[in-house]
Amino acid sequence: MKDSQEYKTKKAFFEKVITLYGRNVVVEVLQDTNIEVHKLHLAKSNKPDGSIKKIMTLAQKRGLEITYHEKSALSRISKNAKQDQGVAIDIIAKSYAHAREIQKLSRYRLIALDGIHNPQNLGMIIRSCAAGNVDGIILPKKNSAKISPLVVKASAGTLFKLPIYFCDTLQDVLHEEDDADIYTLSLEAKESIYNVKEAKKTIYVLGNESEGVSSEIVKLSSKSIIIPMNREVESLNVAVTASLIAFMKS
Missing domain, CATH: 3.30.1330.30 (Ribosomal protein L30/S12)
Incomplete structure (x- = not known):
């Protein structure tokens, strides 16, 4: 039963x-x-x-x-x-846990991935988060790269050093975490990421390599933010963005 x-x-x-x-x-x-x-x-x-x-x-x-x-x-x-x-x-994988475990945490700083399809990007994101100031990654099973040999290689041995919280869809998790500040990274945003004053529970959402964060997730976020860039550079690789967030001071 x-x-x-x-x-x-x-x-x-x-x-x-x-x-x-x-x-x-x-x-x-x-x-x-x-x-x-x-x-x-x-x-x-x-x-x-x-x-x-x-x-x-x-x-x-x-x-x-x-x-x-x-x-x-x-x-x-x-x-x-x-x-x-x-x-x-x-x-x-002892560090691989269901996203329901997040609710047991009294404080956290997480990166959530929305539609990341490139396994090398996923591996590099895991590596940066493991090295930086991040408490875990939220990785949906649907519409996302899976843990694979390419991810293992790109993570350079760090895959099992950081909690990875899996879920069916990111919407399910964000609905549950209604007491967290949820920030989506967007090229259309006006507020700089460096002006964010993090709460006890903070989730940064990184979107698809070409389309960004989905509109469904944007609706669930507290605010959209942007990484200011010079010399008319339009965007950064999602793995680079994850690195910048990982090494920001909370």
């Missing part, structure tokens, strides 16, 4: 499971003993040499059981038949 404690516990566990794929990524994951592995999957068709041999050796050292699949079944696990290279790994 969905209301049982067993079901809720199981659901909470699998919400933290992220599947990555690709031989180099899996080798890197297995070499990092700080990353907890749930399951390792290999296609039966893989030849046990080169990187596959290395994966098998690393798994043995860590005492991990390898599950073997037909290539078609492995592709259903990776959800990327063209790039999985016959390898997938389920990891337990």
Whole structure:
């Protein structure tokens, strides 16, 4: 039954499971003993040499059981038949949590992402936020880049160092956080980001790479703000914008 404690516990566990794929990524994951592995999957068709041999050796050292699949079944696990290279790994991301956990925080400084599709941008945003003065990232599952090998690479090893709060849609979260100050970054805004006086709970929303923040999200925000720019430069890459926010003094 969905209301049982067993079901809720199981659901909470699998919400933290992220599947990555690709031989180099899996080798890197297995070499990092700080990353907890749930399951390792290999296609039966893989030849046990080169990187596959290395994966098998690393798994043995860590005492991990390898599950073997037909290539078609492995592709259903990776959800990327063209790039999985016959390898997938389920990891337990302890920093990956449902956005409902935000309500338990008495104060926070968060960056929310609205329609960020480029995985490299997502990875760089995660890296900047992990290094800077940000308490977490809100990442919707719909209309957004997913955690993938490209994101892992772009984050340069910082993916699991910062809380990432997932949700179905950003609207759901912002409706719940009605006591937070919500700022959307917009090229049409008049007020400078440097004039913001942050409250105990502050959320900055960064929009799609080409279209910006959606009108639905703008309606839920407290105010739209802009990063002033010189020499008639029109805009900045969203990852650069995230960096500027991350290193602002709160």
